[in-house]
Amino acid sequence: MSHSVLILPGDGIGPEIVAEAVKVLITLRDEFALNITLEHALVGGAAYEASGHPLPPATLDLARAADAVLLGAVGGPQWEALPIALRPEKGLLGLRGELGLFANLRPAILYPQLAAASTLKPEIVAGLDILIVRELTGDIYFGQPRGIETLPSGEKRGLNSMVYTESEIERICHVAFAAARQRQHRVCSVDKANVLECTELWREVATRVGRDYPDVQLNHLYVDNAAMQLVRAPKQFDVIVTGNLFGDILSDAAAMLTGSIGMLPSASLDANHKGMYEPIHGSAPDIAGRGVANPLATILSVAMMLRYSLAAPALADLVEKAVVRVLDRGLRTADIAAAGTETVGTAQMGDAVITAL
Amino acid sequence: MSHSVLILPGDGIGPEIVAEAVKVLITLRDEFALNITLEHALVGGAAYEASGHPLPPATLDLARAADAVLLGAVGGPQWEALPIALRPEKGLLGLRGELGLFANLRPAILYPQLAAASTLKPEIVAGLDILIVRELTGDIYFGQPRGIETLPSGEKRGLNSMVYTESEIERICHVAFAAARQRQHRVCSVDKANVLECTELWREVATRVGRDYPDVQLNHLYVDNAAMQLVRAPKQFDVIVTGNLFGDILSDAAAMLTGSIGMLPSASLDANHKGMYEPIHGSAPDIAGRGVANPLATILSVAMMLRYSLAAPALADLVEKAVVRVLDRGLRTADIAAAGTETVGTAQMGDAVITAL
Ligand SMILES: CC(C)[C@H](C(=O)O)[C@@H](O)C(=O)O
Ligand SMILES: CC(C)[C@H](C(=O)O)[C@@H](O)C(=O)O
Numbered sequence: 001m002s003h004s005v006l007i008l009p010g011d012g013i014g015p016e017i018v019a020e021a022v023k024v025l026i027t028l029r030d031e032f033a034l035n036i037t038l039e040h041a042l043v044g045g046a047a048y049e050a051s052g053h054p055l056p057p058a059t060l061d062l063a064r065a066a067d068a069v070l071l072g073a074v075g076g077p078q079w080e081a082l083p084i085a086l087r088p089e090k091g092l093l094g095l096r097g098e099l100g101l102f103a104n105l106r107p108a109i110l111y112p113q114l115a116a117a118s119t120l121k122p123e124i125v126a127g128l129d130i131l132i133v134r135e136l137t138g139d140i141y142f143g144q145p146r147g148i149e150t151l152p153s154g155e156k157r158g159l160n161s162m163v164y165t166e167s168e169i170e171r172i173c174h175v176a177f178a179a180a181r182q183r184q185h186r187v188c189s190v191d192k193a194n195v196l197e198c199t200e201l202w203r204e205v206a207t208r209v210g211r212d213y214p215d216v217q218l219n220h221l222y223v224d225n226a227a228m229q230l231v232r233a234p235k236q237f238d239v240i241v242t243g244n245l246f247g248d249i250l251s252d253a254a255a256m257l258t259g260s261i262g263m264l265p266s267a268s269l270d271a272n273h274k275g276m277y278e279p280i281h282g283s284a285p286d287i288a289g290r291g292v293a294n295p296l297a298t299i300l301s302v303a304m305m306l307r308y309s310l311a312a313p314a315l316a317d318l319v320e321k322a323v324v325r326v327l328d329r330g331l332r333t334a335d336i337a338a339a340g341t342e343t344v345g346t347a348q349m350g351d352a353v354i355t356a357l
Numbered sequence: 358m359s360h361s362v363l364i365l366p367g368d369g370i371g372p373e374i375v376a377e378a379v380k381v382l383i384t385l386r387d388e389f390a391l392n393i394t395l396e397h398a399l400v401g402g403a404a405y406e407a408s409g410h411p412l413p414p415a416t417l418d419l420a421r422a423a424d425a426v427l428l429g430a431v432g433g434p435q436w437e438a439l440p441i442a443l444r445p446e447k448g449l450l451g452l453r454g455e456l457g458l459f460a461n462l463r464p465a466i467l468y469p470q471l472a473a474a475s476t477l478k479p480e481i482v483a484g485l486d487i488l489i490v491r492e493l494t495g496d497i498y499f500g501q502p503r504g505i506e507t508l509p510s511g512e513k514r515g516l517n518s519m520v521y522t523e524s525e526i527e528r529i530c531h532v533a534f535a536a537a538r539q540r541q542h543r544v545c546s547v548d549k550a551n552v553l554e555c556t557e558l559w560r561e562v563a564t565r566v567g568r569d570y571p572d573v574q575l576n577h578l579y580v581d582n583a584a585m586q587l588v589r590a591p592k593q594f595d596v597i598v599t600g601n602l603f604g605d606i607l608s609d610a611a612a613m614l615t616g617s618i619g620m621l622p623s624a625s626l627d628a629n630h631k632g633m634y635e636p637i638h639g640s641a642p643d644i645a646g647r648g649v650a651n652p653l654a655t656i657l658s659v660a661m662m663l664r665y666s667l668a669a670p671a672l673a674d675l676v677e678k679a680v681v682r683v684l685d686r687g688l689r690t691a692d693i694a695a696a697g698t699e700t701v702g703t704a705q706m707g708d709a710v711i712t713a714l
Pocket of ligand 1: 075089092093248551552581
């Protein structure tokens with residue numbers, strides 16, 4: 001069976017890093033019998049420039065038809081003055097919402113070869129391996145009502161709505177508990193149940209879903225405490241499950257604990273193995289076009305795609321092992337460069353992974 | 358002129374640590390001519406047990422009448438099953454809201470004597486001195502509508518509202534810019550303006566207020582990036598200003614960077630120098646009643662009270678210097694104990710500060 005993969009390079013360094021990941025996909029197709037077809041389309045600022053909208057209908061149609069989407073990154077300073085509805089980010093949020101990609105998996109893994117890059121003491125982060133499961137199609141990102149209104153006094157008032165239904169919470173918690181069964185059998189659910197009723201419901205549902213997984217240990221943390229614990233003792237965590245907004249904040253903090261955010265992939269899944277895959281880092285406009293960006297997070301996103309959407313776990317392992325081998329050889333892009341290693345550009349790094357395959 | 362100070366010990370370790378801070382206040386009154394009167398009342402879980410409400414009318418009346426409030430901490434596992442409206446936290450939130458304490462100042466300072474306690478590498482945090490200015494009476498903490506409703510389908514739905522008006526944003530930004538003028542003249546405003554309209558308004562207003570302070574440099578970060586930057590390079594920050602929810606999360610992360618959260622005080626101010634002062638750590642039920650908690654954050658909260666509400670900056674300096682002297686002498690409570698130092702209990706630490714005064 002052939003799988004269709006949609007390639008969305010996006011903005012900033014997106015096109016450069018995606019080009020390397022596409023090389024990997026093509027190598028797997030041509031030399032490892034991976035049965036895929038590739039399509040390309042525009043999203044984000046690039047799509048806005050070409051068509052006036054960050055998520056053109058043609059892109060959305062292709063994304064709906066695809067089995068998996070590979071996204072680079074979106075956004076840049078030139079689009080910051082646009083209204084929220086036209087910003088590059090809206091392209092990304094539109095894809096998440098329209099495709100029903102409610103389950104965002106964000107591993108925060110410390111590669112031993114890159115341990116020195118962390119700002120934390122080695123004993124605090126050595127062996128770090130957290131999986132953050134972030135709900136991605138609900139919460140204050142999508143809640144209505146929202147907007148800026150002018151009060152009778154003439155003063156403006158901004159409003160957003162944090163909303164969760166039981167079924168939305170249930171399905172993401174099932175993803176988290178199921179993932180924990182493949183790992184250390186521990187789930188930490190993060191909320192602000194002492195203040196926000198929306199997350200009081202979250203805690204209630206997480207507790208209920210947890211009863212279906214008696215072999216998985218569940219605990220709850222308030223989001224402020226979770227942010228502290230990530231700094232204090234991140235290795236206490238196995239799987240963290242939380243809402244869209246808290247997940248946005250905590251997953252970036254967790255990623256930065258590793259010191260090598262250029263290495264971290266993510267998957268955003270619907271209920272049927274369809275997924276969008278992207279590096280967790282952004283579009284890095286400051287280094288765009290210079291051929292120095294790290295393509296490994298995007299290549300590792302391909303590995304997640306192989307595992308979750310293309311039913312090719314053996315190839316996923318292969319890609320991950322190739323990345324490790326390249327690190328072992330001492331090759332580093334500028335963001336993870338260190339004494340005694342060889343600094344290479346984006347394309348060289350991609351080529352090195354292909355060779356290692 | 359005599360100032361009235363209301364003492365609210367609260368729950369958990371609250372009574373123990375507040376007792377030491379009260380010793381400091383009494384010493385300043387009796388030996389340094391500080392003109393104060395002290396009242397005591399119940400708040401939080403302790404008030405709920407005594408009267409069925411975490412913020413009894415009598416406590417609120419005393420708080421309204423006082424020039425300053427010293428609070429220990431509230432909360433504990435025995436009250437977690439209560440509805441949100443009756444939880445200890447509601448006592449704290451009620452005080453903040455009813456007293457109009459919109460400006461929460463949370464310094465995150467690394468004491469050189471305690472540098473080893475940080476989980477971050479010394480070069481990343483040495484000399485760390487951030488002031489987080491958190492809006493405290495708006496945002497999703499107080500926004501309406503809120504609650505859990507049952508949908509026609511029978512499913513429950515939780516809702517909270519993130520709300521800010523221009524004037525609410527303006528006044529907290531003025532506090533931040535004014536504070537920056539006493540410091541490094543840099544303000545970082547944190548929002549999620551690429552997704553949330555409410556914080557798009559925040560950014561607009563922060564930018565406008567910033568024009569009144571041409572000598573202060575303003576930049577903006579998205580909250581996820583801010584969480585990352587706190588881990589990556591915290592010394593880039595001088596003053597951070599943000600809303601109630603983001604401030605809750607980021608200030609706890611920032612505090613933990615120092616490794617000695619038992620040292621960090623906070624002030625919550627209204628528009629007229631009235632304030633509530635409290636350690637930023639919690640009620641630590643696990644060590645309550647054992648006489649081992651660190652009273653220094655509460656004692657340093659007294660210093661903030663002296664500076665902001667009691668018009669006694671010289672005495673504030675005196676208290677802060679006394680704390681430093683005690684650290685220099687090598688005295689440590691268990692939470693900050695290290696090789697080569699002397700571990701002391703809560704009361705001994707309080708006494709040592711009195712002696713150092
Ligand atoms: C770009 C932005 C809309 C997005 C988000 O907030 O979800 C990003 O920060 C992320 O985490 O993928
Ligand atoms: C106890 C809780 C309600 C409170 C808050 O969320 O504001 C606390 O975390 C704080 O930061 O002071």
